[in-house]
Amino acid sequence: MKKIFPACMKLLRLKTGLAVTLFASLLGVAASQVTPNWKMLCIILANIFSSWILFLFRDWQYAPQDISIQADDMQNPIAAGIIKLNTAKLLLLVLVGITITLYAIPGTKTLITGLALLAIIFILNWRKLGLQKIFHLKTSPYNWLVNAFFCLLGSLGLADELNQFSMLAIAFVVLIMLYISLIDQARQGKSARTLRRLNIISAICLSLASIIGIMLFIIFELLPYWVTGLSLILMAIMVVPQTLERFRAKEKPLFENDLLRVAFFRSGALGLMVHFLVPLIYSLFIK
Numbered sequence: 001m002k003k004i005f006p007a008c009m010k011l012l013r014l015k016t017g018l019a020v021t022l023f024a025s026l027l028g029v030a031a032s033q034v035t036p037n038w039k040m041l042c043i044i045l046a047n048i049f050s051s052w053i054l055f056l057f058r059d060w061q062y063a064p065q066d067i068s069i070q071a072d073d074m075q076n077p078i079a080a081g082i083i084k085l086n087t088a089k090l091l092l093l094v095l096v097g098i099t100i101t102l103y104a105i106p107g108t109k110t111l112i113t114g115l116a117l118l119a120i121i122f123i124l125n126w127r128k129l130g131l132q133k134i135f136h137l138k139t140s141p142y143n144w145l146v147n148a149f150f151c152l153l154g155s156l157g158l159a160d161e162l163n164q165f166s167m168l169a170i171a172f173v174v175l176i177m178l179y180i181s182l183i184d185q186a187r188q189g190k191s192a193r194t195l196r197r198l199n200i201i202s203a204i205c206l207s208l209a210s211i212i213g214i215m216l217f218i219i220f221e222l223l224p225y226w227v228t229g230l231s232l233i234l235m236a237i238m239v240v241p242q243t244l245e246r247f248r249a250k251e252k253p254l255f256e257n258d259l260l261r262v263a264f265f266r267s268g269a270l271g272l273m274v275h276f277l278v279p280l281i282y283s284l285f286i287k
Contacts, residue, residue, distance in 0.1 A: 013055050017141035019265040021051045024147040024173050026272035028154020030222055031169035036158065036280050039106040043157035044277075046102035046114060047150045049095050054121045054146060056092050060085065061127040106157045113156055117149040142184075142261070144177030165222060168212055175209035178202075180261055223275065231271030238263035 025047045029040055063078040063085065077083045096118065103114030123129065124145075151173045155166040182202035186195055216222045242259055246252075 013051070013141055016262060016265075017051050017055065018048065019262070019269045020141040020147060021047050021150055022269040022273065023265045024150040025154040026269065026276055027169050027173065028151035028156075028166065029158060029276060030272065031151075031163070031165040031216075032155040032157075032159040033163060033165060034158040036276050038280075039157050040154075040276065040280065042102045042105045043110060043153050046099050046110075047153060049099040049102070050114070050117055050121065050150075051141070051146070053092060053095050053099065053118065054125065054143070056088060056095065057122060058125045060088050060092065061125055065127070103153075109156050109160075110153055113149065113153055117146065117153070120145065120149075142177050142180045144174050144181060147177050148174045165216070165220065168216055169222075172209055172212045172216060175205045175212065179205040179209060183257055223272075227271045227275045230274065231267045234267035234270055235263045238267060 022044065025044050029036060029043075059076045059078045063076055078085060078088050099118065100111070100114065104111040148170050151170045152162075152166070155162055155169070159166070179202050182198050182205065186198040186202070190198065217228050239259060242256075246256075
């Protein structure tokens with residue numbers, strides 16, 4: 001049991017994936033400009049389960065390949081033998097059934113969009129097709145296409161049609177995820193020409209994401225200022241102590257990309273949860 005729980009944590013990428021999924025989904029909810037209701041909970045749960053399906057199916061498909069990689073910390077619990085393949089398949093089947101049911105509850109649009117998302121997840125991670133390498137759609141919590149769907153479903157779950165805020169929110173999520181993906185690719189020892197191209201494109205993505213972020217959160221006031229302020233304070237709490245430790249130890253660089261990205265999504269998700277989920281759950285219990 002002691003080994004199974006950490007394996008499930010690793011299998012479902014709970015440490016990093018949950019915050020990213022919640023951030024993208026709740027940002028879509030905010031962009032819908034509709035008062036949250038119980039449908040929002042269905043969509044958020046369905047999106048979380050979809051992200052688990054993504055990781056679970058990937059580990060199943062790539063288990064034979066990962067077995068050949070000798071590593072002290074095997075990232076694939078199926079390849080490591082901690083979770084049996086038949087158990088993983090059964091869990092995948094259960095998750096798919098629950099996810100489709102949750103997408104169907106809010107309406108036909110979310111069901112069709114959710115089925116399209118699940119189809120994309122299975123097609124992109126089918127190892128024999130090899131589409132993941134061709135389209136650079138890495139299986140990680142920062143997959144730009146999957147998280148764009150999460151944001152889209154967050155809006156469709158409450159609103160009948162997408163508005164300008166929903167489109168901007170989706171673009172913001174896509175650009176942030178593309179920036180992270182490009183930064184990760186640049187770390188993999190590319191040639192000087194490829195590295196230069198990746199840096200230029202990533203800078204463009206970050207610049208556009210910053211412009212859209214300013215429009216959404218400052219000009220259009222998509223969220224109350226206290227929510228944005230709370231997220232920034234939480235992000236500082238997560239980043240500053242470790243940065244000071246690195247400064248005292250004279251380690252460089254002072255700011256790590258992994259630390260910043262994790263803090264960004266966790267603080268953003270927590271701020272959005274306080275704004276949306278806590279009042280909604282409280283109202284449901286009061287009724």
